[in-house]
Amino acid sequence: MAMQISTGTSELRDITKMERIGAHSHIRGLGLDDRLEPREISQGLVGQVKARKAAGMILKMVQEGRIAGRAMLFAGPPSTGKTAIALGMAQSLGSDVPFTMIAASEVFSLSMSKTEALTQAFRRSIGVRIKEETELVEGEVVEIQIDRSLTGATKTGKLTIKTTDMETIYDLGTKMIDALTKEKVLAGDVIAIDKTSGKITKLGRSFARSRDYDAMGADTKFVQCPEGEIQKRKEVVHTVSLHEIDVINSRTQGFLALFAGDTGEIKPELRSQINTKVAEWREEGKAEIIPGVLFIDEVHMLDIECFSFLNRALENDLAPLVIMASNRGMARIRGTKFRSPHGLPMDLLDRVLIVSTKPYTESDIREIIQIRCQEEDVQLSPEASTVLTTMALQTTLRYALNLIACAQVVSRKRKSELVDVEDLRRSYTYFMDEKRSVQWLKEQQGSLIFEEIEGTSDDVMDSSS
Ligand SMILES: Nc1ncnc2c1ncn2[C@@H]1O[C@H](COP(=O)(O)OP(=O)(O)OP(=O)(O)O)[C@@H](O)[C@H]1O
Ligand SMILES: [Mg+2]
Numbered sequence: 001m002a003m004q005i006s007t008g009t010s011e012l013r014d015i016t017k018m019e020r021i022g023a024h025s026h027i028r029g030l031g032l033d034d035r036l037e038p039r040e041i042s043q044g045l046v047g048q049v050k051a052r053k054a055a056g057m058i059l060k061m062v063q064e065g066r067i068a069g070r071a072m073l074f075a076g077p078p079s080t081g082k083t084a085i086a087l088g089m090a091q092s093l094g095s096d097v098p099f100t101m102i103a104a105s106e107v108f109s110l111s112m113s114k115t116e117a118l119t120q121a122f123r124r125s126i127g128v129r130i131k132e133e134t135e136l137v138e139g140e141v142v143e144i145q146i147d148r149s150l151t152g153a154t155k156t157g158k159l160t161i162k163t164t165d166m167e168t169i170y171d172l173g174t175k176m177i178d179a180l181t182k183e184k185v186l187a188g189d190v191i192a193i194d195k196t197s198g199k200i201t202k203l204g205r206s207f208a209r210s211r212d213y214d215a216m217g218a219d220t221k222f223v224q225c226p227e228g229e230i231q232k233r234k235e236v237v238h239t240v241s242l243h244e245i246d247v248i249n250s251r252t253q254g255f256l257a258l259f260a261g262d263t264g265e266i267k268p269e270l271r272s273q274i275n276t277k278v279a280e281w282r283e284e285g286k287a288e289i290i291p292g293v294l295f296i297d298e299v300h301m302l303d304i305e306c307f308s309f310l311n312r313a314l315e316n317d318l319a320p321l322v323i324m325a326s327n328r329g330m331a332r333i334r335g336t337k338f339r340s341p342h343g344l345p346m347d348l349l350d351r352v353l354i355v356s357t358k359p360y361t362e363s364d365i366r367e368i369i370q371i372r373c374q375e376e377d378v379q380l381s382p383e384a385s386t387v388l389t390t391m392a393l394q395t396t397l398r399y400a401l402n403l404i405a406c407a408q409v410v411s412r413k414r415k416s417e418l419v420d421v422e423d424l425r426r427s428y429t430y431f432m433d434e435k436r437s438v439q440w441l442k443e444q445q446g447s448l449i450f451e452e453i454e455g456t457s458d459d460v461m462d463s464s465s
Contacts (some may be wrong), residue, residue: 022098023401026375032089044371045088047364048081054355055089061095062321064292069291071113072210073299073349075326075342076357079398079403082325085357086295089323098241098292098320100124104301115309116265121212122313123271125320127290128278135195136234136249137170139163140206140225141187146177161191163226195231239290243420245274264444275318292320299324303335307345314351324352365392365400372401381420388424395433403427 018177030052031042038045038052045052061067074082090099100121106118139161157172159180171343173182177199183200185191188209192201244394246266281287296302302310313319324344329342340346360368366389373380380388384407392400404419406427411419432440441448 007208021376024084024087025086026371027088029092030056030085032092037233041367043088043091043110044375045081045084046367047360048085048357048370051076051081051085051355051357052088054086054353058321058323058353059089060090060293062093067291069314069316069321070353071314071322071324071343071348071351072353072355073324073344074355074357075325077359078244078327079396080357080359082302082327082357083297086297086323086325089146089293090295093293095241096127096129097290098125098127098239100320101290101295103297104306107302107306112265114306118306118309118313119271120243120246120266121296122316122320123318124244125292126242126296126337127239127292128245128281129237129239129288129290130281131235131237133233134197134236136232137161137193137195137230138191138203138226139168140190140208141185141231142167143187144172144180144185146221148171152370160257161230161462163228163230165228166230168230190225194236199370229410236376241292242274242278245278249274253383286342289318291318293323295323295325297325298327300326300328300331301334304333304345305346305415307333311348311351360397361394362389365397368397369400369404372404374409376404378404379418380404381418382444384419384421384424387421391392391424391428392429395435399433404433406431 002338026044029045031039031045032052033039036053036056038049038056040047040049054072058067058072074085086101090101092097102111102121107114112120124449140163142160142162144157146155148155150203155172155174155177157177159172159176161168176193179198179200183191183202184261185200185202188206190203192203193199194201204221206225207222208225210222214433224254250266278287278289282289310322314322318410326342326344329364330339330341332339333343333345333367336345338345343351344352366385369380369385369392373385388400388403391403403424407419407423408421410426411417
């Protein structure tokens with residue numbers, strides 16, 4: 001008789017997933033149709049048609065592998081959807097294409113040089129699709145037997161597995177037993193075990209067993225018992241980024257650093273060795289380069305050294321598509337005395353396709369608010385919705401979106417599920433928007449610390465100034 005494996009772990013209930021709601025969690029894609037025309041409202045995005053269309057065209061080129069080493073810049077006033085559209089692009093890229101997102105200021109706060117941080121970001125955004133042959137054990141599980149030592153510390157066992165043609169018994173070690181338990185493998189399951197990594201994949205339940213169990217979930221998939229040999233060689237394809245290859249091969253780091261996140265600096269010699277190796281694989285047809293996307297938000301926070309690095313890096317033949325976003329108009333380039341559009345030096349601007357985002361119309365704002373309310377599970381009364389739209393026009397879209405959750409807390413206090421104008425009004429008095437805050441600061445002249453700095457312009461303050 002087949003027995004069900006039971007160790008403590010299988011009884012641990014899956015922790016209920018809590019859906020986190022972030023500022024952009026309503027965005028699921030770019031909302032384009034097959035002809036790349038933006039639908040007015042789709043996949044969480046509203047309006048901003050031109051920018052979305054441009055983003056879609058770029059995306060298409062990325063997917064066809066035709067664009068690498070190019071750069072585009074989203075430029076526009078605050079809260080006009082620059083970050084939102086970039087995230088929409090990321091969602092429609094497909095799981096295989098790497099997308100890296102950094103905020104420009106991160107470059108300065110890592111424990112490595114600026115250029116190293118940028119290099120890592122670049123290499124994170126280049127995928128290498130590698131074809132490898134691995135040895136698989138594939139078949140229907142006939143029986144799993146587990147013997148536990150008295151203390152329970154060590155386990156041994158046997159796995160009987162069959163195809164339509166043969167049946168074999170494998171000895172199991174503790175690690176395999178744990179893996180089988182974790183995957184909840186039962187007799188009658190068709191599984192594949194990767195012999196090198198020990199990874200177990202459940203392919204489905206055998207048709208032969210379809211009548212044995214009546215307590216199966218609706219999503220149980222039935223498959224035929226495999227034919228032929230139990231051990232097979234199979235070609236598997238997986239995608240890793242150049243950065244991952246760097247880290248795994250860096251002797252001082254080892255792949256554990258990938259999980260820890262602090263990868264430190266990587267030696268240039270190693271990188272060039274890896275580039276050569278990858279080029280070799282490409283020639284042999286073993287690997288394929290997939291240029292991905294690197295998104296640098298708030299790009300005006302980079303300084304002149306970073307910009308000149310970008311210029312050079314974009315010309316490398318292993319460069320991703322670089323998307324930047326900036327809400328600055330004429331601004332000082334960090335690290336220099338010069339002012340330039342969007343805070344980017346001219347020579348970089350020259351290489352960049354610029355897409356501008358424009359302030360939203362009233363009806364767009366109304367729709368965005370509607371979408372956010374759905375996302376946050378908030379019910380707005382029609383009047384409240386109108387009032388909030390007006391608020392967004394007078395203050396900013398972000399402020400209005402932030403008020404939604406606050407107003408819900410206020411309405412819950414009076415035990416109502418419907419958010420009304422009064423709740424909005426009260427949140428409006430509790431939380432200031434930027435204009436009122438500035439006004440308030442003026443009224444408080446002298447009573448707050450650090451106010452004296454006279455003549456601060458819109459320039460970015462900089463240590464080198
Ligand atoms: N077209 C849109 N459709 C749906 N939601 C949007 C749209 N544009 C912006 N939003 C939402 O409005 C908020 C502000 O937009 P976002 O953060 O993208 O602005 P931004 O242009 O990046 O501003 P900043 O320059 O300040 O970084 C976000 O919560 C975003 O998800
Ligand atoms: Mg932004």
